Amino acid sequence: MRSFISLLIVILFFLSCNSVEKIISTPEKWYDLLPDCPCTNPDKDSIRLHDGWAREARRDEMSRIKRTVIGKRDFAHLHPGAASCFRSYPFVATRINGKKRKSGQQCSYDENGKLIKQGAAAGSPDKTSPARGENNSGVLRVNIFRVLAHMKRDANPWKSEGCEKYNKLWPPNQGVNCH
Numbered sequence: 001m002r003s004f005i006s007l008l009i010v011i012l013f014f015l016s017c018n019s020v021e022k023i024i025s026t027p028e029k030w031y032d033l034l035p036d037c038p039c040t041n042p043d044k045d046s047i048r049l050h051d052g053w054a055r056e057a058r059r060d061e062m063s064r065i066k067r068t069v070i071g072k073r074d075f076a077h078l079h080p081g082a083a084s085c086f087r088s089y090p091f092v093a094t095r096i097n098g099k100k101r102k103s104g105q106q107c108s109y110d111e112n113g114k115l116i117k118q119g120a121a122a123g124s125p126d127k128t129s130p131a132r133g134e135n136n137s138g139v140l141r142v143n144i145f146r147v148l149a150h151m152k153r154d155a156n157p158w159k160s161e162g163c164e165k166y167n168k169l170w171p172p173n174q175g176v177n178c179h
Contacts, residue, residue, distance in 0.1 A: 030096050030101070030103060031103075031171070033094055033103070034088065034092055034103060034104065034105040035088045035105050036173055036174075036176050037086075037107035037123065037173040037174075037178075038053065038086075038107065038115070039114070039115050039175045039176070039178035040109070040114060041084055041086070041109040041113035041114075043055055043084075043086075044109075047137065047138040048138070049136070050134075052088055052090075053087070053088060053107075053134075054086060054087055054089055054133065054134035054138065054141065055134070055139055055140060056085040056086065056087060056139075057140060078120075078158060079116075079120060079121050079123065080120055080121060081110070082108035082109065082110070082123075083111040083113075084108070084109045085108045085109070086106070086107050086109075086123075087104055087105070087126075087131040087140055088105040088106075088107075088129070089104065089129070089131040089132065089133050089134070090133075091103060091104050091129040091146075092104065092129075094127075101127050101128055101153075102128060102146060103126055103127055103128065103129055104125075104126045104128075104130075104131050105123070105125055106123035106124050106125070106126055107173060107175075108123040115174075115175050115178050117175070117178065118167070118172060119163070119167075122163075122167065122172035123172055124167065124170060125171075125172075125173065126150060126153075126154045127150075127154055128146055128149040128150045128152075128154060129146060130142045130146045130147040131146075132146070
């Protein structure tokens with residue numbers, strides 16, 4: 001039974017990787033409901049657990065199944081130039097085009113721990129947050145079903161349309177008084 005469930009998850013993942021929700025302008029600014037990005041890497045000096053920010057895993061930290069079976073790439077694939085990325089948790093209940101969503105914020109940082117606020121390296125608001133917390137090392141834990149929805153609503157449109165169009169409609173968070 002466990003093997004069947006694993007196989008089903010892999011199949012669903014591959015199907016969602018090819019599914020793209022179109023990038024369309026939304027009248028509501030749902031991303032304004034999300035938490036502001038910290039100006040500096042939340043774990044720059046030390047790992048702070050349960051602070052509402054979980055670091056995305058680097059490829060070398062990912063399990064073998066994520067790296068090989070699913071073909072998971074790390075954040076640097078979609079955010080070239082970012083040294084680290086963090087996701088907010090828990091999700092924020094939003095309504096986008098009349099549909100209830102579980103949204104979240106993604107924030108990217110350079111090698112000095114400074115928030116990246118523009119371009120492909122910048123983080124982005126997520127219509128569907130894959131985050132479900134962090135482990136004891138401060139690394140992101142995900143909800144597999146929200147990962148699938150996140151691929152369809154956020155990652156695939158970003159890849160198919162490009163960051164310029166995506167960021168124009170759903171701008172990267174600028175933090176509060178970040179210089």
